[in-house]
Amino acid sequence: EVQLVESGGGLVQPGGSLRLSCAASGLTVSSNYMSWVRQAPGKGLEWVSVIFSDGTTYYADSVKGRITISRDSSKNTLYLQMNSLRPDDTAVYYCASLWGLSYFDDWGQGSLVTVSS
Amino acid sequence: ETVMTQSPATLSLSAGERATLSCRASQSVSSNLAWYQQKGGQAPRLLIYGASTRATGIPARFSGSGSGTEFTLTISSLQSEDSAVYYCQQYKNWPPWTFGQGTKVEIK
Numbered sequence: 001e002v003q004l005v006e007s008g009g010g011l012v013q014p015g016g017s018l019r020l021s022c023a024a025s026g027l028t029v030s031s032n033y034m035s036w037v038r039q040a041p042g043k044g045l046e047w048v049s050v051i052f053s054d055g056t057t058y059y060a061d062s063v064k065g066r067i068t069i070s071r072d073s074s075k076n077t078l079y080l081q082m083n084s085l086r087p088d089d090t091a092v093y094y095c096a097s098l099w100g101l102s103y104f105d106d107w108g109q110g111s112l113v114t115v116s117s
Numbered sequence: 118e119t120v121m122t123q124s125p126a127t128l129s130l131s132a133g134e135r136a137t138l139s140c141r142a143s144q145s146v147s148s149n150l151a152w153y154q155q156k157g158g159q160a161p162r163l164l165i166y167g168a169s170t171r172a173t174g175i176p177a178r179f180s181g182s183g184s185g186t187e188f189t190l191t192i193s194s195l196q197s198e199d200s201a202v203y204y205c206q207q208y209k210n211w212p213p214w215t216f217g218q219g220t221k222v223e224i225k
Contacts, residue, residue, distance in 0.1 A: 035214075045153075045161065045204055045216040058212040094160055102208040103151035105172070107160035 002026035002106040004095045009111035016085050020111055022078040022095030027106070030073040033098035036080050038091035039110075046091075049080065050098060063089075085115045119144050119210045123203075123217035131225045136192040138220045140205035145185045149209035152181055152190045155219075156201045164203075165190065192222070200224045 008020040020036070022029075036048040049059045049069040057069050068081040078095055092112050096104040120143040130136055140150070148168040153161040163172040165181035168188060178193045192199055205217040 044218045045155075045206075047212075047214040047216070050212070050214075060213050098214075099166075101211065102149065103163060103166045103206065104153075104161070104214075105163050105166075107162070109160055 002097065004097070004106060004108035006093065006095050006108045006111035009093065009113045011114045011116065012085055013117050014086060014115055016115070017081070017083045018085065018113060019082070020080040020093055020095075020113070022080075022108055024076050024078065024095075027097060029071050029076050029078050033101055034069075034071065034078045035096050035098045035104065036069065036078075037094045037096055037104065037107075038089075039094070040088070040091045043091075048093070051078070052101075082113070085113075087115050089113065090115045118213060119146060119207050119215050121205055121207055121215050121217035123205060123220050125220060126218075127221045127223065129223040129225055130195055132195050132197055134195050136195055136199070136222055138190040138192075138203055138222070140183075140188040140190070140217050142186045142188075142207055144210065146207040146209035148184050149207060150181075150183070150188050151206045151208065152179075153204045153206065154199075154201045155204065161204065195222070195224060197224050 003025045005023045035050040051069045066084045070079045092110040094110045095108040097106045099105040122141045150168045152165040155161040169181045202219045
């Protein structure tokens, strides 16, 4: 059974930084396409970033230049480094596996990031 | 970017009724479409992929159809546990992978 467990969320001031982690079990992060999807309070789902098994990365235009996705094979963990945070980055951030660059088949429980002064 | 538009925003039906949810893509996505169910405070759950293939463990009352730009999710006989928000997502034209804004299904 696949389990994805996010951590690292919290309250941060505008302009601040935060790093989210997603610890995986039941799948190998480095061998899969792994992604982050976010959901602002009361809003829909927004894809944020993806990292391919070969290390290729893509980002949504809304976060490009401010967010970096990475992974640690030794810890089987996915990361999302978020810098220059803005109030509209406030959301629950989900870690998800992307089956064959298509649909998101396994999801974590989410980690809430609140950007506010 | 492929924009996904869902309708209606909210669907209020009684248990046992048939629910029909629509999803339209701004350009063809062939059959590269998935549906998700999200209950309050929970992560989304994959229901359908390939426009019409049920994911593992999904009850047969959920079915998907369509191709190109027009898609439908049907719940043949609503159960109380089907109260949720349903999202469509395309994976033909990426990046980005894009979702519809969601349809909320309420059970009267």
